[in-house]
Amino acid sequence: MKNVFSQYKALRKEIERLDRRIQKLPKGEVTDYGIDYSTGQGRAIVLRGLADDAPAGRLRELLEARKTRAEEMVIEVEKAISGCPDARTRNILDAFYIEGKTLKEIAAEENIHEDTVASIKDSFFRA
Template sequence: MERETLAQYRDLKREIEHLEQRIQRLKTTVIDSVRASNAEFPYQEIHVTIEGEVSPKKELENILALRSRQCQAMALSIERFIADIDDSRIRQIFELRYIEGWTWEKISERLGATNESYARKLHNKFLEEREGEDEIR
């Protein structure tokens, strides 16, 4: 998996949340009150409550739901990639960097390293080895 794809994880999660909020707003029913009159004499004014949904909303809801599912699938593939990393230290680096959004310095400190670039170097080495394995296949 490429760095650019991994770096999208947090943005994907925010986008999913935003799309779900938009979908919920679309699901609300429109309720209004209108004035009318009796159908027969005496034609007295009455107030009638009407409710319904605007038809183009359903199409937009479907589009937003599709986008949400696509984002969820991408986020899931990133989660799966990280979960499939065998080395615990490397897995922690990827999770803290891409899932939690930590800085390299903070991750290195968490892993007990005094060198702030420690985590980044392990990360880069892992990706380079992984790319080399992919080229061999």
């Protein structure tokens, strides 16, 4: 579990990158423009399933699966922190793993010694 915590920021970046890559892939549809003769107005007609690009479809599935797995790991971290009964421990875990603050920064915020912050953080994983 501690390994997933240490990956939190990298997971968030991975999700953003995968989302951008997925958005750039062909969508499996073709758009055509024509005249709607009932109104005399031009309109776009989207024809789904006509952009036959099987490799892009497989790549989309793979990237979406990776993104889903990364999102599940992020949720694991958030659930673990939320399940902690002690507010100070939750604050320390959130500051360290989610916000990426140093032990020194957290100690200053919590008005406790840096070693105490490290001890609280480490004791969470021993419980």
